[in-house]
Amino acid sequence: MGRSIKDMIADMRSGDQRSLARMITAVENRTQGWVDIMKAVYPLAGSACVMGITGSPGAGKSTLTNRIAKDLVEAGMKVGIIAVDPSSPFTGGALLGDRLRMRDICTLDHVFIRSMATRGVLGGLCQAARDVTRILDASGKDVVLIETVGVGQDEIEVVRASDFVVLVTFPGQGDGIQVIKAGTMEIADLFVVNKADRDGADELLSEICAMLELSCSVRGEIPGVVKTSCITSEGIDDLMKLIYGFVARKRKEPGPAGEHVREEILDLMEREIFRTVRKSFLNNDALARGIDRIVKGKTDPYSVSFELIQAFLMQDEDISRGGTRHG
Amino acid sequence: MGRSIKDMIADMRSGDQRSLARMITAVENRTQGWVDIMKAVYPLAGSACVMGITGSPGAGKSTLTNRIAKDLVEAGMKVGIIAVDPSSPFTGGALLGDRLRMRDICTLDHVFIRSMATRGVLGGLCQAARDVTRILDASGKDVVLIETVGVGQDEIEVVRASDFVVLVTFPGQGDGIQVIKAGTMEIADLFVVNKADRDGADELLSEICAMLELSCSVRGEIPGVVKTSCITSEGIDDLMKLIYGFVARKRKEPGPAGEHVREEILDLMEREIFRTVRKSFLNNDALARGIDRIVKGKTDPYSVSFELIQAFLMQDEDISRGGTRHG
Numbered sequence: 267m268g269r270s271i272k273d274m275i276a277d278m279r280s281g282d283q284r285s286l287a288r289m290i291t292a293v294e295n296r297t298q299g300w301v302d303i304m305k306a307v308y309p310l311a312g313s314a315c316v317m318g319i320t321g322s323p324g325a326g327k328s329t330l331t332n333r334i335a336k337d338l339v340e341a342g343m344k345v346g347i348i349a350v351d352p353s354s355p356f357t358g359g360a361l362l363g364d365r366l367r368m369r370d371i372c373t374l375d376h377v378f379i380r381s382m383a384t385r386g387v388l389g390g391l392c393q394a395a396r397d398v399t400r401i402l403d404a405s406g407k408d409v410v411l412i413e414t415v416g417v418g419q420d421e422i423e424v425v426r427a428s429d430f431v432v433l434v435t436f437p438g439q440g441d442g443i444q445v446i447k448a449g450t451m452e453i454a455d456l457f458v459v460n461k462a463d464r465d466g467a468d469e470l471l472s473e474i475c476a477m478l479e480l481s482c483s484v485r486g487e488i489p490g491v492v493k494t495s496c497i498t499s500e501g502i503d504d505l506m507k508l509i510y511g512f513v514a515r516k517r518k519e520p521g522p523a524g525e526h527v528r529e530e531i532l533d534l535m536e537r538e539i540f541r542t543v544r545k546s547f548l549n550n551d552a553l554a555r556g557i558d559r560i561v562k563g564k565t566d567p568y569s570v571s572f573e574l575i576q577a578f579l580m581q582d583e584d585i586s587r588g589g590t591r592h593g
Numbered sequence: 594m595g596r597s598i599k600d601m602i603a604d605m606r607s608g609d610q611r612s613l614a615r616m617i618t619a620v621e622n623r624t625q626g627w628v629d630i631m632k633a634v635y636p637l638a639g640s641a642c643v644m645g646i647t648g649s650p651g652a653g654k655s656t657l658t659n660r661i662a663k664d665l666v667e668a669g670m671k672v673g674i675i676a677v678d679p680s681s682p683f684t685g686g687a688l689l690g691d692r693l694r695m696r697d698i699c700t701l702d703h704v705f706i707r708s709m710a711t712r713g714v715l716g717g718l719c720q721a722a723r724d725v726t727r728i729l730d731a732s733g734k735d736v737v738l739i740e741t742v743g744v745g746q747d748e749i750e751v752v753r754a755s756d757f758v759v760l761v762t763f764p765g766q767g768d769g770i771q772v773i774k775a776g777t778m779e780i781a782d783l784f785v786v787n788k789a790d791r792d793g794a795d796e797l798l799s800e801i802c803a804m805l806e807l808s809c810s811v812r813g814e815i816p817g818v819v820k821t822s823c824i825t826s827e828g829i830d831d832l833m834k835l836i837y838g839f840v841a842r843k844r845k846e847p848g849p850a851g852e853h854v855r856e857e858i859l860d861l862m863e864r865e866i867f868r869t870v871r872k873s874f875l876n877n878d879a880l881a882r883g884i885d886r887i888v889k890g891k892t893d894p895y896s897v898s899f900e901l902i903q904a905f906l907m908q909d910e911d912i913s914r915g916g917t918r919h920g
Contacts, residue, residue: 304893304895323649324649438765531880535902535905536870538898539866540863540866543859543862553855553858560854561854566635567635567854571859571862572628578866
């Protein structure tokens with residue numbers, strides 16, 4: 267398979283979208299050989315500027331991402347978009363609204379859009395985003411935009427893994443900055459007050475500026491603040507100026523952030539061990555018997571799971587007691 | 594420890610809030626003996642009505658939860674509240690707003706409030722919510738309200754584990770029902786259009802009703818829809834009538850839902866194995882050497898993690914290739 271991975275990577279780097287899509291799918295689905303793909307992709311990645319675009323539902327993230335991508339392409343850059351979709355746990359799909367709005371940039375050359383479900387991602391959402399970002403990076407994209415709802419824990423982890431974070435807010439939610447409390451505030455490099463054509467935009471802008479005077483970003487820099495409207499185009503030029511600044515900074519300091527390496531290794535290990543566990547318990551009699559006994563009220567999920575773990579790990583250590591030894 | 598767990602449970606069931614809090618803390622922190630606590634608690638749980646209250650940031654969930662809890666207590670019930678807080682990954686805490694608003698019910702007897710961080714929960718967010726819900730249930734609460742932001746994947750899982758789901762929406766976000774797409778729509782038993790004193794409440798109500806005619810809840814029933822305002826008290830009586838209906842239904846059909854047992858066992862196993870992995874790699878030389886080699890550009894996280902997994906599992910199976918055997 268080594269030779270064919272080399273071929274696919276060469277095709278992908280010469281601009282073949284199908285090879286790119288096929289490699290992403292193989293890695294996302296953890297198809298046999300996915301590790302070899304990622305091992306080959308890894309050294310080629312590290313130069314793209316990875317930008318997380320996050321905010322509450324309804325903030326206009328998709329429209330703004332669309333607009334940013336268009337401007338970047340007009341400036342001669344290649345853009346990858348990863349849309350992390352809070353897909354329905356039951357239908358497996360999101361409402362069509364967002365996807366439809368993205369339609370006009372789908373037809374642009376130099377833009378590759380990939381949607382990612384938040385549920386059932388085999389390698390875990392954060393690792394899947396890391397993997398796909400690397401593939402897009404290695405394929406020659408200058409910028410990778412990751413659009414995600416900035417509330418859930420997994421989603422925040424995804425955003426934390428980007429080089430820069432754009433937090434999109436909007437007026438009219440009544441509670442002002444209370445709505446952007448969800449752990450995203452501290453990781454934002456740029457605050458956008460979107461839908462500036464609406465009432466309350468200036469108040470929200472003032473609130474954010476006041477808040478920023480009281481705090482300080484993790485990176486030790488005061489984040490930018492800009493007011494935009496995709497309807498009137500107000501502030502879009504200012505926004506793009508800041509974004510080109512991020513791209514320029516990444517070009518000066520390429521390479522992956524070293525701080526996340528440890529976390530990524532542990533993530534990869536956990537997921538792979540978990541996949542092994544799930545696989546070995548797919549048609550497991552002991553599990554089926556355990557479920558049956560629980561449903562009949564004879565035991566509980568805690569007892570059953572610890573019995574199964576012990577059998578799985580075949581270790582002397584009594585992990586059910588938090589690591590104390592037993593005879 | 595068996596005897597003292599029995600004592601603590603007896604104290605908790607006679608209304609001692611400190612024993613209740615202490616048991617929750619022990620289980621959340623996975624303190625030695627936590628499994629014994631849960632094994633003892635499990636058979637005592639199953640009669641409380643567990644209600645998930647979810648919705649976008651700014652929807653007024655805390656205020657509404659507050660109001661519902663007060664009314665339930667006035668009707669003679671004991672209430673537990675679990676507030677799943679999207680806490681900041683950097684400061685470890687949420688803004689004070691929500692907590693302050695809950696203040697007036699903290700002083701009520703028969704209400705026990707527990708805040709839960711979404712980050713760094715040792716047993717995983719969903720399992721932590723299951724555990725704490727069971728303890729509250731076993732302590733004699735009639736109703737457990739779980740308030741959570743309904744967007745992230747983990748948060749949705751928490752809500753899915755409840756008996757009934759109340760989805761709180763509010764007018765003024767401009768995009769109408771687009772903002773409630775996040776996988777929560779299909780699991781809602783009751784839609785609340787909150788902040789009905791604002792413009793646009795009737796339009797949102799109509800949109801939701803129109804949408805419900807096109808779909809159907811997972812439980813095969815058409816969810817209720819109610820318009821409320823905590824300022825004018827409009828619709829609160831209607832809301833409470835529906836909620837008392839849920840409580841009555843749960844009383845008729847007590848016991849845990851069997852469908853989630855398998856998922857819970859796998860969750861418990863997964864988390865315990867993660868904990869074992871993390872613990873054994875806390876001061877691991879091979880991991881430190883691997884990180885060093887990655888930072889120096891000599892290898893990649895994929896290669897390192899699979900080397901470490903092989904050493905950890907000490908198995909013949911080559912899991913790095915998706916389960917194919919090697920020499």
